[in-house]
Amino acid sequence: MATKSVDLLKVNIDTPRWDQTTFVGRLKHFFNITDPRTVVVSEEELDRAKIVVESCRAGTVPPGTSLEQLYYAKKLYDSAFHPDTGDKMNLIGRMSFQVPGGMAITGCMLQFYRTIPAVVFWQWVNQSFNALVNYTNRNAASPITVTQIGVAYLTATSTALATAVGLNLYTKRAPPLIARWVPFAAVAAANCVNIPMMRQQEILNGIAVTDENDNRLGYSRKAAVKGIAQVVISRIAMAAPGMILLPILMEKLEKFPFMKRIQFLHAPLQVMLAGGFLLFMVPVACALFPQQCSIAVVNLEPELRDSIVAKYGDKVPYVYFNKGL
Template sequence: MSNIDIDKPRYDQSTYTGRAKHFLQLTNPLNILATNKQLDEAKHIVDEFRKTRKLPPGYDEDKLWASKYLYDSAYHPDTGEKMFVLGRMAAQAPMNTIITGCMITFYKTTRATVFWQWVNQTFNAAVNYTNRSGDAPLSMTQLVASYCAACGGALTTALYLNSKVKNMKNPLYARLVPFAAVCGANFINIPMMRSGEIINGTPVFTADGDRIGDSRHAAVYGITLVCLSRVLMAVPGMTLTPVLTNAALRRGILGARAVAPFQLALVGLCVTFATPMCCALFEQRASLPVGSLDSHLKEVVEKKYDNVKEVYFNKGL
Protein backbone atom coordinates (compact mmCIF):
# COMPACT_ATOMS: atom_id res chain seq x y z
CA MET A 1 0.00 0.00 0.00
CA SER A 2 1.31 3.45 -0.93
CA ASN A 3 1.10 6.43 1.41
CA ILE A 4 0.89 8.91 -1.48
CA ASP A 5 -2.22 11.09 -1.13
CA ILE A 6 -3.20 12.15 -4.64
CA ASP A 7 -6.40 13.77 -3.40
CA LYS A 8 -4.27 16.67 -2.19
CA PRO A 9 -1.75 18.69 -4.26
CA ARG A 10 1.79 17.34 -4.26
CA TYR A 11 3.20 20.57 -2.86
CA ASP A 12 2.41 22.39 0.38
CA GLN A 13 -0.51 24.71 -0.40
CA SER A 14 -0.05 26.78 2.75
CA THR A 15 3.01 28.44 1.16
CA TYR A 16 3.19 30.57 -1.98
CA THR A 17 6.15 28.52 -3.27
CA GLY A 18 4.19 25.29 -2.93
CA ARG A 19 1.17 26.75 -4.72
CA ALA A 20 3.39 28.15 -7.49
CA LYS A 21 4.95 24.72 -8.11
CA HIS A 22 1.47 23.20 -8.15
CA PHE A 23 0.08 25.65 -10.71
CA LEU A 24 3.19 25.56 -12.89
CA GLN A 25 2.35 21.92 -13.56
CA LEU A 26 -1.42 22.42 -13.70
CA THR A 27 -1.29 25.30 -16.20
CA ASN A 28 1.54 23.85 -18.31
CA PRO A 29 0.54 24.72 -21.94
CA LEU A 30 1.81 21.31 -23.09
CA ASN A 31 -1.11 19.72 -21.24
CA ILE A 32 -3.57 20.85 -23.92
CA LEU A 33 -1.65 18.80 -26.48
CA ALA A 34 -2.59 15.58 -24.68
CA THR A 35 -4.87 13.34 -26.74
CA ASN A 36 -8.17 11.96 -25.44
CA LYS A 37 -6.46 8.58 -25.20
CA GLN A 38 -3.74 10.02 -22.96
CA LEU A 39 -6.32 11.84 -20.80
CA ASP A 40 -8.42 8.68 -20.47
CA GLU A 41 -5.31 6.74 -19.48
CA ALA A 42 -4.42 9.38 -16.84
CA LYS A 43 -7.97 9.17 -15.47
CA HIS A 44 -7.77 5.39 -15.36
CA ILE A 45 -4.46 5.50 -13.46
CA VAL A 46 -5.85 8.02 -10.94
CA ASP A 47 -9.10 6.08 -10.44
CA GLU A 48 -7.30 2.77 -9.98
CA PHE A 49 -4.80 4.23 -7.52
CA ARG A 50 -7.63 5.69 -5.46
CA LYS A 51 -9.21 2.25 -5.26
CA THR A 52 -6.14 0.08 -4.67
CA ARG A 53 -3.59 2.54 -3.18
CA LYS A 54 -0.97 0.64 -5.21
CA LEU A 55 1.38 2.05 -7.86
CA PRO A 56 0.52 0.64 -11.30
CA PRO A 57 3.14 -1.62 -12.95
CA GLY A 58 5.97 0.48 -14.37
CA TYR A 59 5.00 3.56 -12.36
CA ASP A 60 7.01 5.36 -9.70
CA GLU A 61 5.89 8.33 -7.61
CA ASP A 62 6.97 10.93 -10.18
CA LYS A 63 5.14 9.19 -13.02
CA LEU A 64 2.01 8.84 -10.88
CA TRP A 65 2.03 12.55 -10.10
CA ALA A 66 2.56 13.39 -13.78
CA SER A 67 -0.63 11.43 -14.55
CA LYS A 68 -2.46 13.15 -11.69
CA TYR A 69 -1.51 16.64 -12.89
CA LEU A 70 -2.51 15.78 -16.44
CA TYR A 71 -5.82 14.50 -15.07
CA ASP A 72 -6.33 17.63 -12.95
CA SER A 73 -5.59 19.89 -15.92
CA ALA A 74 -8.44 18.38 -17.95
CA TYR A 75 -11.12 17.23 -15.48
CA HIS A 76 -13.25 19.53 -13.31
CA PRO A 77 -12.47 19.06 -9.58
CA ASP A 78 -16.15 19.16 -8.52
CA THR A 79 -18.05 17.53 -11.39
CA GLY A 80 -15.32 15.17 -12.61
CA GLU A 81 -16.28 16.03 -16.21
CA LYS A 82 -13.70 16.50 -18.95
CA MET A 83 -13.46 20.24 -19.52
CA PHE A 84 -13.67 22.08 -22.84
CA VAL A 85 -10.08 22.23 -24.08
CA LEU A 86 -9.90 26.02 -24.61
CA GLY A 87 -11.50 26.58 -21.21
CA ARG A 88 -8.74 24.76 -19.34
CA MET A 89 -6.17 26.84 -17.49
CA ALA A 90 -3.46 25.14 -19.55
CA ALA A 91 -4.84 26.99 -22.59
CA GLN A 92 -4.40 30.39 -20.91
CA ALA A 93 -0.83 31.04 -22.06
CA PRO A 94 -1.17 30.26 -25.79
CA MET A 95 -4.65 31.76 -26.16
CA ASN A 96 -3.92 34.91 -24.16
CA THR A 97 -0.66 35.41 -26.05
CA ILE A 98 -2.57 35.61 -29.32
CA ILE A 99 -5.57 37.58 -28.03
CA THR A 100 -3.65 40.03 -25.82
CA GLY A 101 -1.02 40.56 -28.49
CA CYS A 102 -3.74 41.45 -31.00
CA MET A 103 -5.61 43.69 -28.54
CA ILE A 104 -2.54 45.82 -27.82
CA THR A 105 -1.44 45.84 -31.48
CA PHE A 106 -4.77 46.56 -33.19
CA TYR A 107 -6.25 49.16 -30.86
CA LYS A 108 -6.54 52.29 -33.04
CA THR A 109 -9.81 51.63 -34.90
CA THR A 110 -13.25 51.09 -33.41
CA ARG A 111 -13.77 47.99 -35.57
CA ALA A 112 -10.56 46.35 -34.33
CA THR A 113 -11.30 47.30 -30.71
CA VAL A 114 -14.78 45.80 -30.87
CA PHE A 115 -13.62 42.62 -32.58
CA TRP A 116 -10.71 41.81 -30.28
CA GLN A 117 -12.56 42.76 -27.09
CA TRP A 118 -15.38 40.46 -28.22
CA VAL A 119 -12.91 37.63 -28.92
CA ASN A 120 -11.27 38.18 -25.53
CA GLN A 121 -14.53 38.20 -23.59
CA THR A 122 -15.83 35.17 -25.46
CA PHE A 123 -12.68 33.29 -24.52
CA ASN A 124 -12.85 34.56 -20.93
CA ALA A 125 -16.50 33.52 -20.70
CA ALA A 126 -15.53 29.99 -21.75
CA VAL A 127 -12.69 29.92 -19.18
CA ASN A 128 -14.86 31.33 -16.39
CA TYR A 129 -17.69 28.88 -17.03
CA THR A 130 -15.33 25.92 -17.40
CA ASN A 131 -13.50 26.73 -14.14
CA ARG A 132 -16.55 27.59 -12.06
CA SER A 133 -16.83 26.25 -8.54
CA GLY A 134 -19.44 23.71 -7.51
CA ASP A 135 -21.46 21.12 -9.37
CA ALA A 136 -24.72 22.98 -10.05
CA PRO A 137 -25.46 23.53 -13.77
CA LEU A 138 -26.08 27.00 -15.20
CA SER A 139 -29.24 27.21 -17.31
CA MET A 140 -28.97 28.20 -20.98
CA THR A 141 -30.95 31.38 -20.26
CA GLN A 142 -28.55 32.39 -17.48
CA LEU A 143 -25.57 31.45 -19.64
CA VAL A 144 -26.68 33.59 -22.62
CA ALA A 145 -27.65 36.54 -20.39
CA SER A 146 -24.31 36.35 -18.55
CA TYR A 147 -22.36 36.16 -21.80
CA CYS A 148 -24.17 39.16 -23.31
CA ALA A 149 -23.67 41.23 -20.15
CA ALA A 150 -19.98 40.33 -19.98
CA CYS A 151 -19.32 41.20 -23.64
CA GLY A 152 -21.42 44.36 -23.43
CA GLY A 153 -19.58 45.57 -20.35
CA ALA A 154 -16.17 44.97 -21.91
CA LEU A 155 -17.03 46.67 -25.20
CA THR A 156 -18.63 49.67 -23.49
CA THR A 157 -15.57 50.13 -21.26
CA ALA A 158 -13.11 49.86 -24.15
CA LEU A 159 -15.00 52.21 -26.47
CA TYR A 160 -15.56 54.79 -23.72
CA LEU A 161 -11.88 54.83 -22.77
CA ASN A 162 -10.81 55.00 -26.42
CA SER A 163 -12.97 58.09 -26.91
CA LYS A 164 -11.29 59.74 -23.90
CA VAL A 165 -7.68 59.10 -24.94
CA LYS A 166 -8.10 59.64 -28.69
CA ASN A 167 -6.83 63.22 -28.63
CA MET A 168 -4.16 62.83 -25.95
CA LYS A 169 -0.63 63.59 -27.09
CA ASN A 170 1.05 60.66 -25.33
CA PRO A 171 0.28 57.48 -27.37
CA LEU A 172 1.00 55.33 -24.31
CA TYR A 173 -2.43 56.13 -22.87
CA ALA A 174 -4.13 54.68 -25.93
CA ARG A 175 -1.93 51.59 -25.76
CA LEU A 176 -3.05 51.00 -22.15
CA VAL A 177 -6.78 51.19 -22.94
CA PRO A 178 -7.05 47.41 -23.63
CA PHE A 179 -5.64 46.70 -20.16
CA ALA A 180 -8.09 49.04 -18.45
CA ALA A 181 -10.96 47.51 -20.42
CA VAL A 182 -9.90 43.99 -19.49
CA CYS A 183 -9.66 44.91 -15.80
CA GLY A 184 -13.15 46.36 -15.77
CA ALA A 185 -14.54 43.50 -17.84
CA ASN A 186 -13.12 40.86 -15.49
CA PHE A 187 -15.27 42.22 -12.67
CA ILE A 188 -18.30 41.82 -14.95
CA ASN A 189 -17.46 38.65 -16.85
CA ILE A 190 -16.43 36.40 -13.98
CA PRO A 191 -19.39 37.15 -11.64
CA MET A 192 -21.83 36.95 -14.55
CA MET A 193 -20.53 33.64 -15.90
CA ARG A 194 -20.59 32.25 -12.35
CA SER A 195 -23.90 33.84 -11.39
CA GLY A 196 -25.32 30.40 -10.62
CA GLU A 197 -22.99 30.19 -7.63
CA ILE A 198 -23.98 33.64 -6.39
CA ILE A 199 -27.67 32.74 -6.67
CA ASN A 200 -27.55 29.14 -5.42
CA GLY A 201 -24.29 29.00 -3.45
CA THR A 202 -21.18 26.88 -3.78
CA PRO A 203 -20.61 23.63 -1.81
CA VAL A 204 -18.77 24.06 1.50
CA PHE A 205 -17.17 21.25 3.50
CA THR A 206 -15.62 20.52 6.85
CA ALA A 207 -11.90 19.79 7.02
CA ASP A 208 -12.82 16.07 6.95
CA GLY A 209 -14.74 16.46 3.71
CA ASP A 210 -18.33 16.39 5.04
CA ARG A 211 -20.56 18.53 2.83
CA ILE A 212 -22.37 21.10 4.98
CA GLY A 213 -24.41 22.77 2.23
CA ASP A 214 -24.23 25.50 -0.41
CA SER A 215 -23.04 28.95 0.61
CA ARG A 216 -23.67 32.17 -1.30
CA HIS A 217 -21.21 34.03 0.93
CA ALA A 218 -18.45 31.56 0.05
CA ALA A 219 -19.31 31.93 -3.64
CA VAL A 220 -18.98 35.74 -3.52
CA TYR A 221 -15.72 35.51 -1.58
CA GLY A 222 -14.24 32.94 -3.97
CA ILE A 223 -15.28 34.87 -7.07
CA THR A 224 -13.74 38.07 -5.64
CA LEU A 225 -10.40 36.28 -5.17
CA VAL A 226 -10.55 34.95 -8.72
CA CYS A 227 -11.29 38.45 -10.09
CA LEU A 228 -8.25 39.85 -8.29
CA SER A 229 -5.92 37.10 -9.49
CA ARG A 230 -7.17 37.43 -13.11
CA VAL A 231 -6.58 41.19 -13.12
CA LEU A 232 -3.07 40.74 -11.75
CA MET A 233 -2.53 37.99 -14.32
CA ALA A 234 -3.10 40.54 -17.07
CA VAL A 235 -0.80 43.21 -15.60
CA PRO A 236 2.63 42.12 -16.94
CA GLY A 237 1.61 41.39 -20.53
CA MET A 238 -0.81 44.29 -20.96
CA THR A 239 1.18 47.03 -19.21
CA LEU A 240 4.86 46.10 -19.53
CA THR A 241 4.49 45.28 -23.23
CA PRO A 242 2.90 48.64 -24.27
CA VAL A 243 5.38 50.59 -22.12
CA LEU A 244 8.41 48.84 -23.63
CA THR A 245 6.97 49.04 -27.15
CA ASN A 246 6.32 52.75 -26.80
CA ALA A 247 9.83 53.34 -25.45
CA ALA A 248 11.43 51.28 -28.23
CA LEU A 249 9.49 53.13 -30.95
CA ARG A 250 10.37 56.51 -29.46
CA ARG A 251 14.07 55.64 -29.47
CA GLY A 252 13.96 54.14 -32.96
CA ILE A 253 14.93 50.66 -31.74
CA LEU A 254 11.87 49.03 -33.32
CA GLY A 255 10.64 49.42 -36.87
CA ALA A 256 6.91 49.43 -37.63
CA ARG A 257 7.03 45.86 -38.97
CA ALA A 258 8.75 44.55 -35.85
CA VAL A 259 6.09 45.83 -33.42
CA ALA A 260 3.65 42.92 -33.77
CA PRO A 261 6.18 40.06 -33.40
CA PHE A 262 7.95 41.91 -30.56
CA GLN A 263 4.68 42.36 -28.67
CA LEU A 264 3.56 38.76 -29.24
CA ALA A 265 6.87 37.40 -27.97
CA LEU A 266 6.85 39.62 -24.89
CA VAL A 267 3.19 38.90 -24.11
CA GLY A 268 3.80 35.16 -24.49
CA LEU A 269 6.70 35.29 -22.04
CA CYS A 270 4.69 37.32 -19.52
CA VAL A 271 1.53 35.22 -19.73
CA THR A 272 3.34 31.89 -19.46
CA PHE A 273 4.71 32.82 -16.04
CA ALA A 274 2.00 35.23 -14.85
CA THR A 275 -0.72 32.55 -15.16
CA PRO A 276 0.67 30.10 -12.57
CA MET A 277 2.19 32.87 -10.43
CA CYS A 278 -1.16 34.65 -10.06
CA CYS A 279 -3.20 31.46 -9.70
CA ALA A 280 -0.91 30.74 -6.74
CA LEU A 281 -1.78 33.97 -4.92
CA PHE A 282 -4.71 32.28 -3.16
CA GLU A 283 -5.31 28.67 -2.22
CA GLN A 284 -7.75 26.94 -4.56
CA ARG A 285 -9.22 25.16 -1.53
CA ALA A 286 -10.27 28.38 0.13
CA SER A 287 -11.52 28.67 3.70
CA LEU A 288 -14.17 30.81 5.37
CA PRO A 289 -14.84 31.31 9.10
CA VAL A 290 -18.12 29.84 10.26
CA GLY A 291 -19.12 33.30 11.46
CA SER A 292 -19.05 34.54 7.85
CA LEU A 293 -21.34 31.79 6.55
CA ASP A 294 -24.95 32.18 5.49
CA SER A 295 -27.29 32.10 8.50
CA HIS A 296 -28.90 28.74 7.62
CA LEU A 297 -25.47 27.10 7.35
CA LYS A 298 -24.35 28.56 10.68
CA GLU A 299 -27.28 26.72 12.26
CA VAL A 300 -26.26 23.47 10.57
CA VAL A 301 -22.69 23.82 11.85
CA GLU A 302 -23.83 24.66 15.39
CA LYS A 303 -26.09 21.60 15.50
CA LYS A 304 -23.88 19.00 13.78
CA TYR A 305 -20.30 20.32 13.90
CA ASP A 306 -19.95 22.36 17.07
CA ASN A 307 -16.12 22.13 16.99
CA VAL A 308 -15.79 23.36 13.41
CA LYS A 309 -14.45 26.93 13.15
CA GLU A 310 -13.80 27.10 9.39
CA VAL A 311 -15.33 25.58 6.27
CA TYR A 312 -13.60 24.86 2.98
CA PHE A 313 -14.60 25.15 -0.68
CA ASN A 314 -13.20 25.21 -4.20
CA LYS A 315 -12.98 28.88 -5.18
CA GLY A 316 -12.48 28.05 -8.86
CA LEU A 317 -9.76 29.50 -11.08
Protein backbone atom coordinates in the same frame (compact mmCIF):
# COMPACT_ATOMS: atom_id res chain seq x y z
CA MET B 1 8.77 -3.72 -7.62
CA ALA B 2 6.64 -4.87 -4.71
CA THR B 3 8.20 -2.27 -2.43
CA LYS B 4 7.43 0.47 -4.95
CA SER B 5 3.81 -0.61 -5.18
CA VAL B 6 3.40 -0.48 -1.40
CA ASP B 7 4.94 3.00 -1.29
CA LEU B 8 2.73 4.25 -4.12
CA LEU B 9 -0.40 3.02 -2.41
CA LYS B 10 0.47 5.29 0.51
CA VAL B 11 0.41 8.35 -1.77
CA ASN B 12 -2.72 10.47 -1.38
CA ILE B 13 -3.22 11.29 -5.05
CA ASP B 14 -5.73 14.06 -4.31
CA THR B 15 -3.34 15.97 -2.06
CA PRO B 16 -1.18 18.45 -4.03
CA ARG B 17 2.50 17.57 -4.11
CA TRP B 18 3.43 20.89 -2.48
CA ASP B 19 2.12 22.60 0.65
CA GLN B 20 -0.94 24.63 -0.38
CA THR B 21 -0.95 26.77 2.77
CA THR B 22 2.04 28.74 1.42
CA PHE B 23 2.27 30.92 -1.69
CA VAL B 24 5.44 29.15 -2.86
CA GLY B 25 3.78 25.76 -2.53
CA ARG B 26 0.75 26.92 -4.51
CA LEU B 27 3.02 28.52 -7.11
CA LYS B 28 4.86 25.23 -7.70
CA HIS B 29 1.52 23.44 -7.94
CA PHE B 30 0.10 25.84 -10.52
CA PHE B 31 3.32 25.99 -12.53
CA ASN B 32 2.82 22.24 -12.78
CA ILE B 33 -0.83 22.10 -13.84
CA THR B 34 -0.88 25.24 -16.03
CA ASP B 35 2.14 24.01 -18.00
CA PRO B 36 1.23 24.91 -21.62
CA ARG B 37 3.07 21.80 -22.87
CA THR B 38 0.18 19.68 -21.60
CA VAL B 39 -2.01 21.25 -24.30
CA VAL B 40 -0.33 19.11 -26.98
CA VAL B 41 -0.64 15.84 -25.05
CA SER B 42 -2.81 13.37 -26.95
CA GLU B 43 -6.33 12.49 -25.85
CA GLU B 44 -5.24 8.88 -25.41
CA GLU B 45 -2.47 9.84 -22.99
CA LEU B 46 -4.87 12.03 -21.01
CA ASP B 47 -7.31 9.13 -20.75
CA ARG B 48 -4.50 6.84 -19.59
CA ALA B 49 -3.55 9.41 -16.95
CA LYS B 50 -7.14 9.44 -15.70
CA ILE B 51 -7.11 5.63 -15.43
CA VAL B 52 -3.89 5.76 -13.38
CA VAL B 53 -5.29 8.43 -11.04
CA GLU B 54 -8.61 6.63 -10.56
CA SER B 55 -6.80 3.33 -9.99
CA CYS B 56 -4.69 4.94 -7.28
CA ARG B 57 -7.85 6.32 -5.65
CA ALA B 58 -9.30 2.82 -5.70
CA GLY B 59 -6.22 1.43 -3.93
CA THR B 60 -4.40 -0.13 -6.88
CA VAL B 61 -1.51 1.03 -9.05
CA PRO B 62 -0.82 -0.28 -12.59
CA PRO B 63 2.20 -2.63 -12.50
CA GLY B 64 5.50 -0.94 -13.30
CA THR B 65 4.31 2.56 -12.37
CA SER B 66 7.01 4.70 -10.74
CA LEU B 67 6.40 7.58 -8.31
CA GLU B 68 7.32 10.15 -10.98
CA GLN B 69 4.98 8.51 -13.47
CA LEU B 70 2.20 8.68 -10.92
CA TYR B 71 2.82 12.37 -10.30
CA TYR B 72 3.00 13.04 -14.05
CA ALA B 73 -0.34 11.28 -14.53
CA LYS B 74 -1.82 13.51 -11.80
CA LYS B 75 -0.34 16.57 -13.52
CA LEU B 76 -2.06 15.63 -16.78
CA TYR B 77 -5.27 14.81 -14.93
CA ASP B 78 -5.31 18.17 -13.10
CA SER B 79 -4.57 20.07 -16.31
CA ALA B 80 -7.37 18.47 -18.34
CA PHE B 81 -10.13 17.18 -16.03
CA HIS B 82 -12.52 19.23 -13.91
CA PRO B 83 -11.80 18.88 -10.16
CA ASP B 84 -15.51 18.63 -9.26
CA THR B 85 -16.90 16.38 -11.99
CA GLY B 86 -13.85 14.50 -13.28
CA ASP B 87 -15.04 15.29 -16.83
CA LYS B 88 -12.53 16.25 -19.48
CA MET B 89 -12.58 20.02 -20.02
CA ASN B 90 -12.63 21.58 -23.46
CA LEU B 91 -9.13 22.41 -24.66
CA ILE B 92 -9.58 26.19 -25.02
CA GLY B 93 -11.10 26.55 -21.56
CA ARG B 94 -8.26 24.82 -19.69
CA MET B 95 -5.92 26.97 -17.59
CA SER B 96 -3.03 25.27 -19.40
CA PHE B 97 -4.30 26.95 -22.59
CA GLN B 98 -4.12 30.42 -21.02
CA VAL B 99 -0.58 31.03 -22.32
CA PRO B 100 -1.03 30.08 -26.00
CA GLY B 101 -4.59 31.46 -26.18
CA GLY B 102 -4.05 34.51 -24.02
CA MET B 103 -0.79 35.57 -25.63
CA ALA B 104 -2.34 35.72 -29.10
CA ILE B 105 -5.37 37.71 -27.96
CA THR B 106 -3.48 40.01 -25.56
CA GLY B 107 -0.78 40.77 -28.14
CA CYS B 108 -3.38 41.67 -30.75
CA MET B 109 -5.42 43.81 -28.33
CA LEU B 110 -2.28 45.77 -27.46
CA GLN B 111 -1.21 46.12 -31.08
CA PHE B 112 -4.54 46.95 -32.72
CA TYR B 113 -5.89 49.60 -30.36
CA ARG B 114 -5.99 52.64 -32.64
CA THR B 115 -9.21 52.10 -34.61
CA ILE B 116 -12.70 51.45 -33.29
CA PRO B 117 -13.36 48.38 -35.53
CA ALA B 118 -10.13 46.74 -34.35
CA VAL B 119 -10.95 47.52 -30.70
CA VAL B 120 -14.45 46.07 -31.07
CA PHE B 121 -13.23 42.91 -32.80
CA TRP B 122 -10.42 42.03 -30.39
CA GLN B 123 -12.46 42.85 -27.28
CA TRP B 124 -15.19 40.57 -28.61
CA VAL B 125 -12.65 37.79 -29.24
CA ASN B 126 -11.20 38.25 -25.74
CA GLN B 127 -14.57 38.15 -24.00
CA SER B 128 -15.61 35.08 -25.97
CA PHE B 129 -12.39 33.41 -24.82
CA ASN B 130 -12.90 34.55 -21.22
CA ALA B 131 -16.50 33.37 -21.15
CA LEU B 132 -15.41 29.90 -22.21
CA VAL B 133 -12.59 29.83 -19.63
CA ASN B 134 -14.91 31.04 -16.85
CA TYR B 135 -17.57 28.47 -17.71
CA THR B 136 -15.01 25.65 -17.95
CA ASN B 137 -13.45 26.47 -14.57
CA ARG B 138 -16.65 27.21 -12.66
CA ASN B 139 -17.61 25.35 -9.51
CA ALA B 140 -19.57 22.56 -11.21
CA ALA B 141 -21.66 21.88 -8.11
CA SER B 142 -23.70 24.97 -9.07
CA PRO B 143 -25.25 24.37 -12.52
CA ILE B 144 -25.93 27.27 -14.90
CA THR B 145 -28.49 27.41 -17.70
CA VAL B 146 -27.85 28.27 -21.34
CA THR B 147 -29.86 31.48 -20.89
CA GLN B 148 -27.72 32.55 -17.93
CA ILE B 149 -24.57 31.79 -19.91
CA GLY B 150 -25.86 33.94 -22.78
CA VAL B 151 -26.74 36.85 -20.49
CA ALA B 152 -23.33 36.66 -18.79
CA TYR B 153 -21.54 36.61 -22.16
CA LEU B 154 -23.53 39.52 -23.60
CA THR B 155 -23.20 41.61 -20.44
CA ALA B 156 -19.43 41.11 -20.15
CA THR B 157 -18.89 41.73 -23.86
CA SER B 158 -21.00 44.90 -23.75
CA THR B 159 -19.09 46.12 -20.67
CA ALA B 160 -15.73 45.51 -22.34
CA LEU B 161 -16.78 47.19 -25.58
CA ALA B 162 -18.34 50.19 -23.83
CA THR B 163 -15.22 50.66 -21.70
CA ALA B 164 -12.79 50.18 -24.59
CA VAL B 165 -14.64 52.31 -27.15
CA GLY B 166 -15.51 55.00 -24.61
CA LEU B 167 -11.95 55.30 -23.34
CA ASN B 168 -10.59 55.06 -26.87
CA LEU B 169 -12.60 58.12 -27.88
CA TYR B 170 -11.81 59.90 -24.62
CA THR B 171 -8.06 59.40 -24.99
CA LYS B 172 -7.77 60.59 -28.59
CA ARG B 173 -5.96 63.71 -27.39
CA ALA B 174 -4.17 62.02 -24.51
CA PRO B 175 -0.52 60.88 -24.64
CA PRO B 176 -0.09 57.74 -26.78
CA LEU B 177 0.82 55.59 -23.76
CA ILE B 178 -2.54 56.32 -22.11
CA ALA B 179 -4.34 55.03 -25.19
CA ARG B 180 -2.24 51.85 -25.07
CA TRP B 181 -3.58 51.14 -21.57
CA VAL B 182 -7.22 51.22 -22.70
CA PRO B 183 -7.31 47.45 -23.46
CA PHE B 184 -6.31 46.64 -19.87
CA ALA B 185 -9.03 48.92 -18.47
CA ALA B 186 -11.57 47.13 -20.67
CA VAL B 187 -10.31 43.68 -19.63
CA ALA B 188 -10.39 44.58 -15.92
CA ALA B 189 -13.90 46.02 -16.17
CA ALA B 190 -15.18 43.01 -18.09
CA ASN B 191 -13.68 40.55 -15.59
CA CYS B 192 -15.61 42.29 -12.82
CA VAL B 193 -18.80 41.49 -14.75
CA ASN B 194 -18.06 38.29 -16.67
CA ILE B 195 -17.00 36.07 -13.78
CA PRO B 196 -19.81 36.95 -11.32
CA MET B 197 -22.39 36.72 -14.10
CA MET B 198 -21.10 33.38 -15.35
CA ARG B 199 -21.20 32.05 -11.79
CA GLN B 200 -24.40 33.80 -10.71
CA GLN B 201 -26.00 30.55 -9.54
CA GLU B 202 -23.37 30.31 -6.82
CA ILE B 203 -24.18 33.82 -5.62
CA LEU B 204 -27.94 33.25 -5.75
CA ASN B 205 -28.11 29.75 -4.29
CA GLY B 206 -24.81 29.40 -2.46
CA ILE B 207 -21.79 27.18 -2.93
CA ALA B 208 -21.31 23.78 -1.27
CA VAL B 209 -19.19 24.00 1.88
CA THR B 210 -17.61 21.13 3.81
CA ASP B 211 -15.68 20.48 6.97
CA GLU B 212 -11.98 19.59 6.89
CA ASN B 213 -12.91 15.93 6.30
CA ASP B 214 -14.92 16.81 3.19
CA ASN B 215 -18.31 16.22 4.84
CA ARG B 216 -20.86 18.52 3.19
CA LEU B 217 -22.42 20.98 5.64
CA GLY B 218 -24.69 23.03 3.37
CA TYR B 219 -24.61 25.90 0.87
CA SER B 220 -23.31 29.41 1.50
CA ARG B 221 -23.80 32.58 -0.57
CA LYS B 222 -21.15 34.39 1.46
CA ALA B 223 -18.61 31.69 0.63
CA ALA B 224 -19.53 32.03 -3.06
CA VAL B 225 -19.00 35.81 -2.97
CA LYS B 226 -15.61 35.39 -1.31
CA GLY B 227 -14.46 32.75 -3.79
CA ILE B 228 -15.64 34.65 -6.86
CA ALA B 229 -14.07 37.91 -5.61
CA GLN B 230 -10.72 36.12 -5.28
CA VAL B 231 -11.04 34.71 -8.81
CA VAL B 232 -11.76 38.22 -10.18
CA ILE B 233 -8.66 39.59 -8.44
CA SER B 234 -6.57 36.69 -9.76
CA ARG B 235 -7.73 37.19 -13.36
CA ILE B 236 -7.01 40.92 -13.27
CA ALA B 237 -3.59 40.24 -11.71
CA MET B 238 -2.93 37.68 -14.45
CA ALA B 239 -3.39 40.30 -17.16
CA ALA B 240 -1.99 43.36 -15.39
CA PRO B 241 1.82 43.07 -15.78
CA GLY B 242 1.73 42.28 -19.48
CA MET B 243 -0.97 44.79 -20.37
CA ILE B 244 0.56 47.59 -18.27
CA LEU B 245 4.31 47.04 -18.75
CA LEU B 246 4.28 45.82 -22.36
CA PRO B 247 2.81 49.09 -23.71
CA ILE B 248 5.60 51.00 -21.94
CA LEU B 249 8.21 48.71 -23.51
CA MET B 250 6.69 49.00 -26.99
CA GLU B 251 6.42 52.77 -26.62
CA LYS B 252 10.20 52.87 -26.05
CA LEU B 253 11.08 50.32 -28.75
CA GLU B 254 9.00 51.93 -31.49
CA LYS B 255 11.15 55.06 -31.31
CA PHE B 256 14.17 53.16 -32.66
CA PRO B 257 14.76 53.39 -36.44
CA PHE B 258 15.04 49.61 -36.88
CA MET B 259 11.60 49.15 -35.29
CA LYS B 260 10.10 51.65 -37.72
CA ARG B 261 11.46 49.56 -40.60
CA ILE B 262 9.86 46.34 -39.36
CA GLN B 263 6.36 47.51 -38.43
CA PHE B 264 4.91 44.30 -39.87
CA LEU B 265 6.66 42.43 -37.06
CA HIS B 266 5.23 44.57 -34.25
CA ALA B 267 2.15 42.37 -33.78
CA PRO B 268 4.10 39.05 -33.66
CA LEU B 269 6.58 40.67 -31.26
CA GLN B 270 3.80 41.79 -28.92
CA VAL B 271 2.25 38.32 -29.06
CA MET B 272 5.56 36.70 -28.06
CA LEU B 273 6.22 39.22 -25.30
CA ALA B 274 2.67 38.78 -23.98
CA GLY B 275 3.33 35.04 -23.88
CA GLY B 276 6.43 35.63 -21.80
CA PHE B 277 4.44 37.59 -19.24
CA LEU B 278 1.60 35.04 -19.15
CA LEU B 279 3.97 32.10 -18.79
CA PHE B 280 4.78 33.39 -15.32
CA MET B 281 1.63 35.33 -14.44
CA VAL B 282 -0.87 32.50 -15.02
CA PRO B 283 0.57 30.35 -12.18
CA VAL B 284 1.38 33.40 -10.04
CA ALA B 285 -2.18 34.72 -10.30
CA CYS B 286 -3.71 31.28 -9.66
CA ALA B 287 -1.48 30.92 -6.58
CA LEU B 288 -2.53 34.19 -4.95
CA PHE B 289 -5.30 32.42 -3.02
CA PRO B 290 -5.72 28.77 -1.94
CA GLN B 291 -7.78 26.64 -4.32
CA GLN B 292 -9.59 25.14 -1.32
CA CYS B 293 -10.81 28.38 0.15
CA SER B 294 -12.02 28.69 3.76
CA ILE B 295 -14.38 30.93 5.67
CA ALA B 296 -15.03 31.11 9.42
CA VAL B 297 -18.34 29.62 10.54
CA VAL B 298 -19.10 32.85 12.44
CA ASN B 299 -19.05 34.73 9.11
CA LEU B 300 -21.60 32.47 7.40
CA GLU B 301 -25.29 33.20 6.94
CA PRO B 302 -27.12 32.97 10.29
CA GLU B 303 -29.23 29.95 9.31
CA LEU B 304 -26.24 27.93 8.07
CA ARG B 305 -24.07 29.01 11.00
CA ASP B 306 -26.76 28.03 13.50
CA SER B 307 -27.25 24.67 11.77
CA ILE B 308 -23.54 23.86 11.97
CA VAL B 309 -23.21 25.02 15.58
CA ALA B 310 -26.31 23.03 16.61
CA LYS B 311 -24.88 19.85 15.08
CA TYR B 312 -21.15 20.19 15.80
CA GLY B 313 -20.81 22.84 18.49
CA ASP B 314 -17.40 24.51 18.28
CA LYS B 315 -15.74 21.50 16.63
CA VAL B 316 -16.06 23.07 13.15
CA PRO B 317 -14.56 26.60 13.29
CA TYR B 318 -14.08 26.84 9.50
CA VAL B 319 -15.80 25.52 6.39
CA TYR B 320 -14.06 24.84 3.07
CA PHE B 321 -15.01 25.09 -0.61
CA ASN B 322 -13.50 25.00 -4.08
CA LYS B 323 -13.37 28.61 -5.28
CA GLY B 324 -12.83 27.67 -8.94
CA LEU B 325 -10.18 29.28 -11.13
